[in-house]
Amino acid sequence: MSKFNNERRTFLKNGRGLFFTSVAVSSLPMSFLLSGCDSPFYHITYKNWAQDIQVGGVLAAKVTSLEDLESVAKWALENGHFIKAFGSMHNWSPLILSKDEPKDKALLLDMSQFNHLEMLESHADYGVVKAGCGVQSEDLYSFLANQPSGKPDIPGYAFSNTPAPGNLSLAGMLSIGGHGTKVSYNDSKENESLNGSISNNVLSVTALVWDGSKYALRTFHRDEEDGDLFLVALGATIILEATLYVLPNYNLRCQSFTDVH
Ligand SMILES: Cc1cc2nc3c(=O)[nH]c(=O)nc-3n(C[C@H](O)[C@H](O)[C@H](O)COP(=O)(O)OP(=O)(O)OC[C@H]3O[C@@H](n4cnc5c(N)ncnc54)[C@H](O)[C@@H]3O)c2cc1C
Known part of the structure; x- marks a missing residue:
């Protein structure tokens, strides 16, 4: 931790x-x-x-x-x-x-040994990261934030929202539909479908499945049949790794109101 x-x-x-x-x-x-x-x-x-x-x-x-x-x-x-x-x-x-x-x-x-991280694509308007199932959430966020690419003024990548604790495994978050809080706002140009859980960002999942004669690893892409089954599976699967779509990094403004009665 x-x-x-x-x-x-x-x-x-x-x-x-x-x-x-x-x-x-x-x-x-x-x-x-x-x-x-x-x-x-x-x-x-x-x-x-x-x-x-x-x-x-x-x-x-x-x-x-x-x-x-x-x-x-x-x-x-x-x-x-x-x-x-x-x-x-x-x-x-x-x-x-x-x-x-x-x-x-x-x-x-x-599954904590499978904690690898690799940036597969780095663009100004989005990135794609491959992450092992056992990577800790805070390590994933730091890895993304420390990428040199992305937007020149705020380099790196991030999720729209995340669960609060930093010591969750990626697979643990995916398994239960882990999420933070995000709402759309006036004139927002952001993709609303990314405002949901971390699983919304999944592009592919590699899982241990029965291939007809034995258990073997297979990668499911989001757009293929059965791909969605692995997004929030409540622990009924064994996930090895996932690739995820990530947003350019951004700053948040924290405003405190002290005159609320
Ligand atoms: C204090 C506290 C605060 C929390 N805050 C939030 C929050 O803000 N937002 C939110 O969304 N959630 C929150 N949670 C819930 C948390 O996100 C879930 O309990 C999450 O599943 C924990 O992840 P974990 O790595 O500890 O997984 P575990 O608790 O170890 O496992 C959880 C599930 O994931 C499965 N799993 C683990 N690894 C794999 C794998 N490799 N393949 C397949 N399945 C796997 C397990 O079988 C199990 O079903 C909070 C929990 C606590 C205790």
Whole structure:
């Protein structure tokens, strides 16, 4: 979590509610150890931000490569486990695990290693960024703002609006329709369809899907059939990365009124 967010959010809660517990290798399923995956496996105590969901001893894997992502999914399928990806656990919902869900069949995937960022297109009036599912929101915004291109007077790129916390993963935001606040105003020349959630900006999503014989990565473009299914999927998918349309950077004016009665 960035320093920015620690300062901003500590008064609310200790944001990242996930505690890793080291375990003896022998307590992991033997088939796991023989699966050939290089990604580390362990048991965790899952705790959400609101701390109303706390589940101990849940099997988890920190996925470190594309090959392992497919292998882990294959292992889960063959061994009767369901998989759920997690980001920063900065939530109050039962989307990842509920209190009552049997935990012995869950395999949680830590996707934080996929935090790559690449500017694909840089124009004066828009940009296109490719971002890994695990990139933290504040890192994404900083990367965009620090781009040298864009408008000469205010370089860089930005979103029309964003969720408030800086420690959300990109996939976490996309999964729940993460958004800030934006309204159209008189004489605005801005594209109103970008005033919605971060998912509105998605041009393509690469997800782990069943290809008819095995789990494999596939990129869905926004205009193709099924492309929309991955925009706000409430954790029912495994997203690897997305490309997003971004706006030229801009300054905001903050005006305080102190004479309201
Ligand atoms: C204090 C606080 C303030 C908030 N403020 C805002 C706000 O201003 N605006 C707003 O819109 N929301 C806000 N939220 C909600 C927040 O945006 C969501 O809870 C968000 O999903 C958290 O992202 P995360 O990275 O922590 O994801 P997690 O909580 O870890 O996961 C959330 C969902 O995303 C799924 N997911 C995670 N990674 C992947 C992946 N790689 N592939 C597929 N699915 C995945 C999970 O399975 C789960 O369903 C706030 C939450 C808190 C606790």
